[in-house]
Amino acid sequence: MTRTAPHRTGTGPAVSTTSVPDHAATLGGESSETLIVVRDVSIWYGPGSAGPVLSGVSFAAKAGEFICLVGPSGCGKSTLLKAIAGFTPIGRGSIRVRGAEVTGPGSDRGMVFQEFALFPWLTVEQNVLFGDKASIGSLPERRERATHYLDLVGLTAYREYHPSQLSGGMRQRVALARAWANQPTVLLMDEPFGALDARTRQELQETLLRIFEKERTLCFFVTHDTSEAVYLADRVVVMHARGATREEVVVGIPRPRDRHCEIVRAHVRDVDRLAWDAK
Amino acid sequence: MSALPLASVLLVIGLWQLAASFMANPQVLPGPVVTSLAAWRLMLDGSLFTDIAASLTRVIEGWLIALAIAIPLGGAMGRSEATRRIFGTLIELVRPIPPIAMVPIAILWFGIGWASQLFIVCYGAFFPMVIGIYDAFRNVDKLYEQAAQSLGVHRVALFRRVVVMAALPSVISSMRIGLGLAFVSLVAAELIAASTGLGALIANARVTFQTDHMLVGMITIGLVGFLLGWIMRKIEAYFLRWR
Numbered sequence: 001m002t003r004t005a006p007h008r009t010g011t012g013p014a015v016s017t018t019s020v021p022d023h024a025a026t027l028g029g030e031s032s033e034t035l036i037v038v039r040d041v042s043i044w045y046g047p048g049s050a051g052p053v054l055s056g057v058s059f060a061a062k063a064g065e066f067i068c069l070v071g072p073s074g075c076g077k078s079t080l081l082k083a084i085a086g087f088t089p090i091g092r093g094s095i096r097v098r099g100a101e102v103t104g105p106g107s108d109r110g111m112v113f114q115e116f117a118l119f120p121w122l123t124v125e126q127n128v129l130f131g132d133k134a135s136i137g138s139l140p141e142r143r144e145r146a147t148h149y150l151d152l153v154g155l156t157a158y159r160e161y162h163p164s165q166l167s168g169g170m171r172q173r174v175a176l177a178r179a180w181a182n183q184p185t186v187l188l189m190d191e192p193f194g195a196l197d198a199r200t201r202q203e204l205q206e207t208l209l210r211i212f213e214k215e216r217t218l219c220f221f222v223t224h225d226t227s228e229a230v231y232l233a234d235r236v237v238v239m240h241a242r243g244a245t246r247e248e249v250v251v252g253i254p255r256p257r258d259r260h261c262e263i264v265r266a267h268v269r270d271v272d273r274l275a276w277d278a279k
Numbered sequence: 280m281s282a283l284p285l286a287s288v289l290l291v292i293g294l295w296q297l298a299a300s301f302m303a304n305p306q307v308l309p310g311p312v313v314t315s316l317a318a319w320r321l322m323l324d325g326s327l328f329t330d331i332a333a334s335l336t337r338v339i340e341g342w343l344i345a346l347a348i349a350i351p352l353g354g355a356m357g358r359s360e361a362t363r364r365i366f367g368t369l370i371e372l373v374r375p376i377p378p379i380a381m382v383p384i385a386i387l388w389f390g391i392g393w394a395s396q397l398f399i400v401c402y403g404a405f406f407p408m409v410i411g412i413y414d415a416f417r418n419v420d421k422l423y424e425q426a427a428q429s430l431g432v433h434r435v436a437l438f439r440r441v442v443v444m445a446a447l448p449s450v451i452s453s454m455r456i457g458l459g460l461a462f463v464s465l466v467a468a469e470l471i472a473a474s475t476g477l478g479a480l481i482a483n484a485r486v487t488f489q490t491d492h493m494l495v496g497m498i499t500i501g502l503v504g505f506l507l508g509w510i511m512r513k514i515e516a517y518f519l520r521w522r
Contacts, residue, residue: 085425085429086428104428105425105429106428106431107429107430107431110429110430111425111426111429113422113425117420117422117425117426118426119423119426119444119445120522121444121445121521122521130432130440131430131431132430132431134430162521164521164522178430179429179430182430182431188429
């Protein structure tokens with residue numbers, strides 16, 4: 001187990017030392033393939049707004065990475081995630097996923113929302129099979145797919161239930177299964193466990209990592225909880241106001257991680273210092 | 280009906296009997312027994328059923344026509360800013376005019392009879408429904424749409440699979456409220472401009488001083504309205520059993 005010291009960069013365009021070309025490789029299957037390239041992105045809210053919400057943000061993410069985005073509220077981390085999702089139009093710069101410019105929402109970028117956003121009129125299984133890729137195939141194929149992903153989140157017994165019959169933690173498990181069943185290039189998660197109690201949150205973090213270890217889908221996870229970020233991520237990106245100053249902590253600790261061990265706590269202290277001191 | 284609602288209904292009937300006994304003038308206030316006998320006679324000669332059928336037919340027809348306009352218009356207003364701006368103010372301006380105020384002009388335009396009644400019923404049901412349906416579609420949670428888009432479901436499929444389903448509960452409540460108001464408007468129309476129907480039964484009884492018939496008409500209106508609401512709630516519960 002090696003602890004990587006916090007890697008600091010200035011306000012320059014690239015955050016990571018492993019700067020990558022913006023025309024990301026289009027070949028599939030390669031584990032080190034660059035999937036997301038955010039280049040010099042600035043976002044303004046409304047015509048009368050004083051300054052940009054995000055200003056000149058750049059970074060890249062590779063296949064198989066788990067990246068957490070932390071920072072104080074209003075730093076623009078959620079805005080950046082929504083921009084990648086295609087919900088928020090960007091004012092300047094570009095976002096590319098597998099080389100294709102993001103112009104709107106699409107199923108290559110799966111979303112998990114803090115409010116779960118399950119469709120209450122559908123059963124758990126119907127929710128999981130809602131997506132364009134999850135819903136293709138014959139009935140037995142779809143049932144098998146639903147079983148596979150519900151099994152990953154431990155909810156196979158609840159396939160005929162409606163979301164209203166489930167607890168908050170279970171609903172978010174269904175949302176994870178639904179997002180994963182559609183096999184996105186990247187999974188975007190906007191404080192997905194923020195509305196859950198501490199115990200449930202830990203369970204969900206473990207479930208999330210279990211699926212991640214199995215499927216190795218690039219994950220983008222926004223949170224304001226720095227210990228959650230260190231527990232989950234390969235890389236923790238710390239954002240400050242408008243995304244102007246960003247630092248990054250590489251967490252090289254193998255999983256499963258012990259939340260309470262000194263090395264994990266040392267990383268949390270590093271991230272905390274970067275997040276709260278350097279305002 | 281469970282015990283408590285039944286008890287309250289029975290209590291009112293008891294008080295009614297008491298008041299009628301004190302009054303001792305069936306021309307002013309016939310008691311429940313006298314009224315029941317009158318209802319029985321009206322059932323035997325079939326005229327009560329003819330009136331109920333006439334009223335219900337008009338209500339359903341008018342309500343369906345209003346619905347056929349309110350769903351596409353309300354839906355379009357809820358989803359498009361332009362449609363909202365074209366029709367919104369117009370609807371808010373006409374809406375405060377009560378159905379009863381439309382009766383004279385309806386008679387002028389359509390004469391006394393079926394067309395007038397249909398117009399009044401339709402008018403009475405339309406505005407609450409179009410506004411309710413507009414709200415239902417406008418208030419569809421954006422989160423559902425974002426979730427669907429991130430799952431590769433867009434445009435027509437998104438509308439059909441998400442927007443319509445999310446709006447459905449409020450749309451069905453609006454339909455129920457609309458049906459209730461269609462019924463209220465119908466009685467208003469029948470009081471003035473009809474020879475059959477429950478409103479006409481009351482209006483005719485006034486002319487012939489048959490107060491018991493008047494009460495039969497009023498109570499039947501209450502019962503039929505109650506039944507319509509009950510049926511709509513059952514339909515609502517069936518469609519929304521996921522809640």
